[in-house]
Every structure is written in structure tokens, then in C-alpha cells.
Amino acid sequence: MASISWFSCLHIRPTASADNKGLSSSITAEHHKTRPQNSISSSLEQGHAVNRRQLILYTSTAAIAASSTVSNALALNDVSEDFSVYTDDENKFKIEIPQEWQSGTGESAGFKSLTAFYPKEQSNSNVSVVITGVGPDFTKMESFGKVEEFADTLVSGLDRSWKKPPGVAAKLIDCKSSKGFYFIEYTLQSPGESRKHLYSAIGMLTNGWYNRLYTVTGQYGDEETDKYASIIQKAVRSFKFI
Numbered sequence: 001m002a003s004i005s006w007f008s009c010l011h012i013r014p015t016a017s018a019d020n021k022g023l024s025s026s027i028t029a030e031h032h033k034t035r036p037q038n039s040i041s042s043s044l045e046q047g048h049a050v051n052r053r054q055l056i057l058y059t060s061t062a063a064i065a066a067s068s069t070v071s072n073a074l075a076l077n078d079v080s081e082d083f084s085v086y087t088d089d090e091n092k093f094k095i096e097i098p099q100e101w102q103s104g105t106g107e108s109a110g111f112k113s114l115t116a117f118y119p120k121e122q123s124n125s126n127v128s129v130v131i132t133g134v135g136p137d138f139t140k141m142e143s144f145g146k147v148e149e150f151a152d153t154l155v156s157g158l159d160r161s162w163k164k165p166p167g168v169a170a171k172l173i174d175c176k177s178s179k180g181f182y183f184i185e186y187t188l189q190s191p192g193e194s195r196k197h198l199y200s201a202i203g204m205l206t207n208g209w210y211n212r213l214y215t216v217t218g219q220y221g222d223e224e225t226d227k228y229a230s231i232i233q234k235a236v237r238s239f240k241f242i
Contacts, residue, residue: 082098083096083097083098083099083234083235083238084096084098084099086103086115087242088129089242091115091129092207093129093205093214093239093240093241093242094239094240094242095117095216095235095239096234096235096238097117097127097235098117098231100120101117101118101120102117102119103115103116103117103118104116112131112132112133112212113130113131114129114130114131116129117235119228123224123228124196124220125218125220125221125224125227125228126218126219127216127217127218127219127232127235127236128216128217128218129214129215129239130214130215130216130217131213131214131215132213132215133211133212133213134204134211134212136211138213139204139206139211140180141177141181141182141202141203141204144182146177147175147176147177147183148175150175150182150184150202151172151175151184151186152172155170155171155172155184155186156170158170158188166191168188168189168190169187169189169190170186171186171187172184172185173187173197180204181201181202181203181239182200182201182202182203183199183200183201183237184199184200184202185197185198185199185200186198194221194222194223195222196219196220196221197219197220197222197225197229198217198218198219199217199218199219199232199236200215200216200218200236201216201237201239202214202215202216205241214241216239217236218232218233218235218236219232220232
């Protein structure tokens with residue numbers, strides 16, 4: 001997908017515990033000193049104001065690109081139905097993840113933090129938490145507009161089915177606002193490929209100095225719907241600030 005090619009510098013380091021019995025509580029990251037060429041990521045880093053539409057698309061494509069990178073780079077047996085609570089004290093969030101899933105963390109010039117979770121077995125299904133710094137004008141989710149407007153901006157911005165030849169087809173399935181979060185369900189399908197289902201929860205938090213936008217995205221393909229749909233949606237809905 002051309003719109004996310006600027007994440008090619010991203011590297012994920014797995015942080016699963018040595019005994020493979022659960023998720024590691026430690027957070028490790030690889031820092032990249034190369035300055036991004038993308039104007040949106042540069043503006044975010046420097047605290048400059050950006051267009052609402054740009055920011056919505058930026059954070060959403062970040063989650064898609066990041067989780068795709070993880071699922072392609074790391075693989076390995078069965079997923080347990082039992083869930084564990086993964087807590088990140090530094091970034092102030094917790095999330096329930098299948099106990100036998102692995103985790104990886106990373107950092108890119110485009111956003112503040114990435115944590116991704118994925119099955120040990122080879123799979124395109126995963127859950128990622130992407131944290132992006134936003135300007136002082138964005139103090140709550142309503143700063144981006146109502147959830148319907150936010151969802152429409154996201155999905156229409158990703159859709160390329162109208163091009164000749166057609167590109168990625170994006171379709172909004174559902175959206176709602178609950179307890180300070182926007183929940184958005186949509187699909188993406190590239191020509192000749194199976195359809196991907198994405199379920200996102202987006203919320204905001206301040207650390208006392210600046211505001212952060214948290215984008216939690218789970219994705220799975222049509223062929224893995226029965227196996228992972230309910231697991232991934234439960235994980236995304238379990239996300240909470242601490």
C-alpha cells in the first residue's frame with residue numbers, strides 16, 4: 001500500500017519471556033536517528049498543528065503498517081484461549097491478550113511507541129497499540145469531530161477502489177463512541193487478495209506535558225475469522241488507561 005511505504009524503517013524487537021509461558025513485562029525499543037521525510041510525521045514530532053484528516057489517516061495507517069510488519073517478520077504453535085493482562089507502566093495502559101501470544105515493541109520517527117501482539121504460529125492476525133503525540137488543540141476525541149465523521153474520514157481516506165486500475169477497497173462496517181473511546185470496524189481488500197477485517201479503539205491521554213493519541217487495532221483475514229475474530233475484538237475492547 002503506497003500510503004504506508006514510509007514505515008519501511010520500522011523494526012520490531014520481540015519481548016516474549018524466555019520460558020514462553022507469557023508476555024514479558026519489560027519494554028524494549030530500537031530508536032532510529034534518521035529524520036523522517038514525511039511531512040505529517042515531522043510536524044507531529046515538532047508539535048506543529050496538522051490537519052485533522054491528515055492526523056486520522058496518519059495514525060490509522062501507522063497501526064496497519066506496524067501490525068503488518070510484525071506478522072510478516074515474526075512467526076512460530078497454538079493460541080491459548082486464556083488471557084493475560086499486559087501492563088505498560090511507562091505508557092500508562094493495560095490490555096488483555098491471549099496468554100500464549102508473543103509481543104514485540106518498537107519506536108519509529110513517525111510515532112512515540114508501538115507494542116504489537118501476535119500468535120506464535122504463522123498468522124496475519126495481530127493486535128497493535130500505536131501511540132502518537134498530538135498538538136494542544138486535540139484534548140479529547142471530539143476534537144476530531146463526532147465518531148461518524150472520524151470513521152468516514154478514516155475509511156474514505158484509505159479507499160482506493162475508485163482508481164484506475166482499482167486499488168485497496170475500504171468499507172466501513174460499524175462505529176460507536178463509548179467511555180471516551182471511538183470504536184471503528186472496517187475492512188480492507190487489495191485486488192486479488194483476501195479481505196482483512198480491522199477493529200480499532202482510539203482514545204486520548206495526557207502525561208502532563210502533551211497529549212497522546214492511542215490507536216489500538218486488531219486485524220484478521222477472512223480465512224481466520226472463526227479462529228481469531230472474537231479473540232481480537234475482546235483484546236481491543238479490554239484496552240484501558242492506568
